[in-house]
Amino acid sequence: MSECAKVLRDELPYNLHIFVNSVEFIAKVIDTLKLAPEAVKVVCSTSGESRQENQRKLGNAYPIGQPSDPAKKINFYTSTCFEGCDIFDPDGVTFIVSDGRKAHTLLDISTLFTQICGRIRDSRYKAQIVHVYSTTKYSKTVTLDEFVAATQRTLADAESYAAEINSLSEATRVKTLSKIPYINEQYVRIVDNRLVVEKNLANMDIVNFKISRHIYATYVNLTDELQRNGYKVTVQTYSKVVEHLAANPSARTTFQELFDEYCRLKTMTEQFFVVESPAELCAVIEQRHPLVKQAYDELGTAKVQALKYHVGNIRRELVKGLSIGDDYKIVKMINAAFQKQTAIPKNKAKERLQEIYDTLGLQRKAKATDLAQ
Structure with missing residues (x-):
């Protein structure tokens, strides 16, 4: 939600026009950011009993407005404004929010999405649309x-x-x-x-x-649908790696792929109204391969890259940094390097042991008898 804060501090040259079919979502944003009533315009349904119910959700300090009301720094619109209304704001940027957990916020790209894109008639940012969304997480057993x-x-x-x-x-x-x-x-x-x-x-x-179940099922599907309807996707902030893991839990993924994606997510700034935050995406990677987080936290990106993402070398480097005696470090490294109850050729064992000595900076020459001690 940093975009809202920046707009309110006049750090951005435009006003936000946020189209989301959920008064609850709007009320939550207002409450979370403690938005001042004079900075916010909310346009939602006022037909029948909906006016009273929607006003209750928003609070009396935030009266329901009309599309033709003067634009403010932050403007919210529900589906009552998705079609057939004109909004005027030369400094307005269109944001469309689709929460995969709320079906009523998902929009058909070929119809409503396109209708929304034309609502701000005179904006100098007319060609720029920000679509904030999350996938639906439904079962993909039926295509x-x-x-x-x-x-x-x-x-x-x-x-x-x-x-x-x-x-x-x-x-x-x-x-x-x-x-x-x-x-x-x-x-x-x-x-x-x-x-x-x-x-x-x-x-x-x-x-x-x-x-x-299809368009919003994956980020790739949604991107394809946008492009199929003539939209050019210029920036994407989702994680292809995490989506791949979610779709194929048993899929083979290299440590380097996971680590590089983890680093990218860790350095991402908070995106506007992110439904799945970088922290949540990082948690998926941490669960899949706990070593990724440990290496990132204790060794850092540069060191892991210098070790060429080699898992064995990374584990040894982590042990090397422990506050324990060298003999204990050697034992931990041996346990990690050698498979239990498996015969290992003597020359191979000596080679691995020498690598451990070298990693720890010990001036020792590995001997087979060392392993028996």
Whole structure:
């Protein structure tokens, strides 16, 4: 949320226009950053009972405004402004927030996303959009193609069922429908004693699945979808390595890949409204390979690189830095270097032991008898 703080301190030349379909999210940001009412504009639904409920969430100090109200430093809009309204602010930058944990904040790239991008009519930053999002974490056992095929089969069954019932004579059809307590077929409803198939409901299911289970399932999918709809992705802050680990827990990943990504995440500054923070992404790597964190904390990036990311050398270097006697260090290094209950050729054992002596800076010549001591 550092972007908000910078804007309020006049460290950035633009105003934030944040489109997110969640009043709870807006209220949380306002509360977390202790935003002053005069610096904030909030536009959300006021129809029916929603005005009272939304105002309760925001607090009375933050009255619900209109799209045409003068822009402020930080401006929030829910779905009531995603289409059909004009916003004017030559210094406005569009931010779109999609939280994978809240389905109602996920947007179809080809429709609503594109509509939002054109809401600020006179901005000199019109060509720049910041999309802040997290993936949905849903199970990937069903692909989009499989879901579409299954939905189409269900729709075909519904049409067949409706056609069969509707082919009955009117008297028989009325009598038959009166004996059915409820219609158990998806996408079918009764209208004037006839069965009507709602194809739009099936299409809606497919669109919702595509948005929540496919487009926002991975960062790669979302990037592809943005590019497919004509958007040029210039900056990405997510972690491909962590996504790879999440998608393939048993996938082979080198220590160097994990360490380099860990270093990158550690040096990242807090991004605007990050849903998955660098710290959370680092935790995934730490769980996968605890040595990464230990090496980063105790040896540092330059030393690990100098050791050419060699895990054995890194472990020895870590032992070398322990506040214990040399003999204890030698024992720890031997335990790490030699596999238990496995025969090792004498020359190989001496070679490894000499490496340990050299690492510790000991002026000793390794002998096979040293291992027996």
